[in-house]
Amino acid sequence: MRFRKAVQWSHSIIREVLGPGDVAVDATAGNGHDTLFLCRLTGPDGHVHGIDIQEQAIEATRRRLTDNGVTPWSFSLTCGSHSNLSDLIPGSHRPKVRAIMFNFGYLPGGDHDLTTREETSVAAVSQAMDLLAPGGRMTLTFYTGHPGGPEEAAAVRRLLEQSDPSIWVVLEYRFINLPNNPPYVVALERSAGCD
Numbered sequence: 001m002r003f004r005k006a007v008q009w010s011h012s013i014i015r016e017v018l019g020p021g022d023v024a025v026d027a028t029a030g031n032g033h034d035t036l037f038l039c040r041l042t043g044p045d046g047h048v049h050g051i052d053i054q055e056q057a058i059e060a061t062r063r064r065l066t067d068n069g070v071t072p073w074s075f076s077l078t079c080g081s082h083s084n085l086s087d088l089i090p091g092s093h094r095p096k097v098r099a100i101m102f103n104f105g106y107l108p109g110g111d112h113d114l115t116t117r118e119e120t121s122v123a124a125v126s127q128a129m130d131l132l133a134p135g136g137r138m139t140l141t142f143y144t145g146h147p148g149g150p151e152e153a154a155a156v157r158r159l160l161e162q163s164d165p166s167i168w169v170v171l172e173y174r175f176i177n178l179p180n181n182p183p184y185v186v187a188l189e190r191s192a193g194c195d
């Protein structure tokens, strides 16, 4: 694969740890591209939770999953804020959450003023870190070209800089030769406890 887009990095990072029967979370479902990607990996015996604050995004995601033949009981879509993430994942699924994706910013084709925000993003990533199973991975894709984007990215970074290195590996993937604030990915891996 040629890594032309940040989303390709995030998918390749997740693909290595997520498989049939696992549980995954798309914390910013948007138009459902990442939710579909996750559903294809977890399969009919797994489960993907898609969350978005906009009903329009939830409907677009539902349409994409249905149009692509994803088994209806293998996903749940919630219209709400990912800052309530810990309340949205049922107890039986918690130990199996092997992947969580955040794709910050605004809904492509939607209202550009409805973006993810610093406070809710920090709260959500913090809860996601509690949720992720040992050996699991999380990707955070940041867009810093819109108002509030740099502040949001900096706030989440401050949170991650405080994470315990004996538990978390945190990496940043950036294009360094592209103009105009290209998106970048931060990946987290939770130690499986035996390395």
Ligand SMILES: C[S@@+](CC[C@H](N)C(=O)[O-])C[C@H]1O[C@@H](n2cnc3c(N)ncnc32)[C@H](O)[C@@H]1O
Binding pocket: 027, 028, 029, 030, 031, 032, 033, 034, 035, 051, 052, 053, 054, 057, 080, 081, 082, 083, 103, 104, 105, 106, 107, 108, 114, 115, 116, 117, 120
């Ligand atoms: C860049 S888009 C996500 C794109 C998506 N991953 C895809 O594959 O199409 C960002 C999404 O975050 C959503 N969002 C903004 N604030 C949110 C919040 N507090 N909780 C959940 N979703 C939120 C927006 O509505 C928007 O759809």
